Amino acid sequence: xxxxxxxxxxxxxxxxxxxxxxxxxxxxxxxxxxxxxxxxxxxxxxxxxxxxxxxxxxxxxxxxxxxxxxxxxxxxxxxxxxxxxxxxxxxxxxxxxxxxxxxxxxxxxxxxxxxxxxxxxxxxxxxxxxxxxxxxxxxxxxxxxxxxxxxxxxxxxxxxxxxxxxxxxxxxxxxxxxxxxxxxxxxxxxxxxxxxxxxxxxxxxxxxxxxxxxxxxxxxxxxxxxxxxxxxxxxxxxxxxxxxxxxxxxxxxxxxxxxxxxxxxxxxxxxxxxxxxxxxxxxxxxxxxxxxxxxxxxxxxxxxxxxxxxxxxxxxxxxxxxxxxxxxxxxxxxxxxxxxxxxxxxxxxxxxxxxxxxxxxxxxxxxxxxxxxxxxxxxxxxxxxxxxxxxxxxxxxxxxxxxxxxxxxxxxxxxxxxxxxxxxxxxxxxx
Numbered sequence: 001x002x003x004x005x006x007x008x009x010x011x012x013x014x015x016x017x018x019x020x021x022x023x024x025x026x027x028x029x030x031x032x033x034x035x036x037x038x039x040x041x042x043x044x045x046x047x048x049x050x051x052x053x054x055x056x057x058x059x060x061x062x063x064x065x066x067x068x069x070x071x072x073x074x075x076x077x078x079x080x081x082x083x084x085x086x087x088x089x090x091x092x093x094x095x096x097x098x099x100x101x102x103x104x105x106x107x108x109x110x111x112x113x114x115x116x117x118x119x120x121x122x123x124x125x126x127x128x129x130x131x132x133x134x135x136x137x138x139x140x141x142x143x144x145x146x147x148x149x150x151x152x153x154x155x156x157x158x159x160x161x162x163x164x165x166x167x168x169x170x171x172x173x174x175x176x177x178x179x180x181x182x183x184x185x186x187x188x189x190x191x192x193x194x195x196x197x198x199x200x201x202x203x204x205x206x207x208x209x210x211x212x213x214x215x216x217x218x219x220x221x222x223x224x225x226x227x228x229x230x231x232x233x234x235x236x237x238x239x240x241x242x243x244x245x246x247x248x249x250x251x252x253x254x255x256x257x258x259x260x261x262x263x264x265x266x267x268x269x270x271x272x273x274x275x276x277x278x279x280x281x282x283x284x285x286x287x288x289x290x291x292x293x294x295x296x297x298x299x300x301x302x303x304x305x306x307x308x309x310x311x312x313x314x315x316x317x318x319x320x321x322x323x324x325x326x327x328x329x330x331x332x333x334x335x336x337x338x339x340x341x342x343x344x345x346x347x348x349x350x351x352x353x354x355x356x357x358x359x360x361x362x363x364x365x366x367x368x369x370x371x372x373x374x375x376x377x378x379x380x381x382x383x384x385x386x387x388x389x390x391x392x393x394x395x396x397x398x399x400x401x402x403x404x405x406x407x408x409x410x411x412x413x414x415x416x417x418x419x420x421x422x423x424x425x426x427x428x429x430x431x
Contacts, residue, residue, distance in 0.1 A: 038075050039064075048090040049135075058094065062101040063429055065108055066422075067383050079109040085117070095119075100422050104387070147235050147242045150253040159212040159225055160184035161255070173230070176256045183209050185258065187226055188265045191273055197223045202345035206315065219345055227277055232266050233257035302326025302340070303358050310342035312349040320347040326354055388426045395419045 041061040047053055064070050064077040079102065082088050088110075089095040099119040102108035110117045146153055152174045157163040160180045164172035183204070190200050201217040211217060229235060233252040235242045242251045250267065260266035302325070310320040322344035329338050338354040398416060401407040 037081055039070055039077060048086070048088075048094065051091060051093060055094070058088070059097075062097050062425075065101040066104045066426070067387065068105060069383075071383065078105055078107070079111070081111045083113060085110075085112050096421060097425065100418055100425070103418070104391075104422055144237060147237045148251060150235075150251050152253065152255050153235070157212045158228075158230065160231065163212075174255045180212075184225070184231060185263055185265060187222060188231065188258075188269060188273075191222075191226050192265065192269050197226075198345040200226075202315070205346050217345070219343070223277075227270075227274060229270055230255075231258050232270050234267065234270070302338070302354055304361060305340065308340055308352075308357070310344065310347060310350045312342065312347055314344060314347040314349070316346055320344055320350075322347060324350065324352070382430050384426050384429060388423065388430065391419055391423050391426070395423065 041057040043055045043057040046055055048055060048058070060071075061077075061080065065079065068078065069076050080088060080098070089098050098110075102110060102119060110119060143153075152172075155173065158173045160177060160183075161173040162175045162177045187200050187204070190203075191197070197219045201219050201222045204217040204222070209217070211221060225231075229241065229250075230253070233255070234250045235253055243249060244251055258265050260268070304324075305326040306323045308324040310322045310324055312320050314320045320342060322342050324340040324342055327339055327341050329336055333339075336353060340350075340352045340354060340357060342348055342350040395416065398407065398412050398419075402409055402412060
């Protein structure tokens with residue numbers, strides 16, 4: 001009995017449905033070969049068309065095929081079954097890695113749909129980088145066209161607008177939600193009057209007003225909604241407002257939005273709010289000249305930032321349970337060092353020194369791990385030592401034959417290139 005692995009890797013929605021729909025045909029093909037599908041390797045929501053995107057499941061599958069078994073369970077793995085080859089590889093790099101794995105498996109087989117494929121040196125990935133780039137360009141052009149025409153853009157439900165319905169004429173974020181709209185206007189007017197983002201969020205939470213997803217308001221949630229130009233009919237594309245190419249005026253979208261005469265807020269109000277946002281960014285040294293450039297996410301420098309929870313009773317009379325985040329100490333408190341602080345707008349009552357908290361929690365974790373780790377048997381030897389040594393001997397033998405004149409370089413060049421890739425991959429796995 002030969003065991004095979006199946007992989008599904010791409011970012012497009014509906015991949016899992018397609019795999020399930022054709023899985024019966026795959027199973028019949030494998031059974032006809034005297035095989036069985038025993039493992040699933042899935043890189044869900046990861047595109048296989050970008051070299052910068054890591055594919056851990058694909059890499060693990062190739063390693064298991066090379067060694068002939070799954071690392072943890074020891075289940076035999078001798079090939080791959082896939083609905084389409086694009087789910088396995090789309091770049092020459094992945095194609096070479098997959099083909100080398102099958103070659104090293106001493107008879108590994110690749111089944112696509114109900115056909116057994118043989119990957120040869122002349123085979124190329126069905127979708128090269130150029131096609132992937134063209135697909136991204138078409139998507140970008142479509143997005144730009146929708147923006148220039150003012151059409152409603154797809155996306156999750158936004159506070160202040162009705163969500164999508166079964167009526168094809170009512171797409172999401174097109175018509176105002178009459179219950180939420182007054183609260184959105186009050187948020188805009190409060191910010192224009194100088195109220196802080198935190199103060200607006202705290203007021204909404206005290207009044208029991210929920211977000212579009214039913215959660216509590218945060219400072220960033222309010223800021224993202226009010227600073228978004230959709231409420232007055234505008235749209236941001238590539239960091240700048242979409243403007244009419246002839247008049248230079250902003251393109252007004254074809255969805256219900258605020259009117260200066262009726263609602264008392266509009267494009268001028270948004271400009272005033274964004275002037276304050278840009279000034280705040282400049283004070284923090286973030287720079288940028290875009291009209292609504294997103295705030296850059298700061299790198300994580302605190303060990304337990306976002307993990308710790310606040311246990312204080314907040315202004316609503318509830319245990320806060322909000323995440324504590326690391327903050328750098330400044331001013332008169334700099335002598336005490338950095339600290340973890342609760343950022344909930346209805347609390348802000350807990351602050352703890354980073355050094356003391358980290359030391360305490362690290363000690364607790366180590367005390368907990370010691371009895372579980374010290375009694376364990378030493379790790380087993382790496383499973384690929386024999387395979388790696390064999391490949392090195394083969395390469396050395398071929399190189400010796402070339403030096404001795406027993407073999408021509410042109411005849412063994414491709415073989416040596418493949419051996420080199422396989423040796424490099426195994427060495428990386430061992431590291």
